[in-house]
């Protein structure tokens with residue numbers, strides 16, 4: 001397919017020309033202000049802050065504030081949680097300027113909606129089943145992030161799932177994740193034509209340490225796909 005599927009609110013579906021569409025990029029698990037600044041100036045659309053304490057990319061609120069302060073305008077700040085206590089999410093939201101929530105665990109739709117913020121829901125592609133069943137279960141989500149994990153396990157594993165399982169007719173923004181890197185993201189975008197891609201370990205020199213050269217290579221690979229379209 002040489003284009004991107006889009007469904008209007010009326011239900012009318014079209015393929016948007018590949019030339020007029022740009023796959024968005026989220027760099028997740030940023031732990032240092034200088035790497036947030038680098039990511040933004042290299043062209044990242046969003047950066048993710050991990051508020052899951054068992055992750056090597058977990059940040060405390062002071063570090064998160066420093067990362068946010070390093071960002072220029074028009075870069076979305078995403079707060080990632082995995083099965084958090086509601087009080088913790090509320091505390092983060094009260095202290096930090098968060099644009100979007102990402103729920104990566106087994107959170108129910110009512111829980112995700114309870115903060116009255118825009119949110120994306122992670123779909124565990126490590127399990128069999130139709131991703132569109134998740135889309136139907138979370139009608140208030142503004143997008144869905146397809147990662148390689150199974151229910152009950154963490155994301156950020158660096159593992160790839162079968163890209164042939166990405167639906168082309170979900171009717172909502174899909175964000176591909178899971179084991180993406182500068183070596184494979186071009187193929188992923190060409191094959192699945194997602195709304196966005198999300199990367200964590202594939203642009204790191206060590207767990208939790210982003211590598212500016214890898215981030216640059218990753219973002220270049222994504223834009224190269226569009227220039228060749």
Ligand SMILES: O=C(O)c1ccccc1N[C@@H]1O[C@H](COP(=O)(O)O)[C@@H](O)[C@H]1O
Nearest residue numbers: 028055155156158178179198199200201
């Ligand atoms: O990044 C983490 O440490 C993390 C922890 C808990 C849940 C999700 C996490 N990361 C998310 O997983 C995807 C894929 O990561 P990777 O590129 O395979 O390393 C990442 O983009 C985050 O959204």
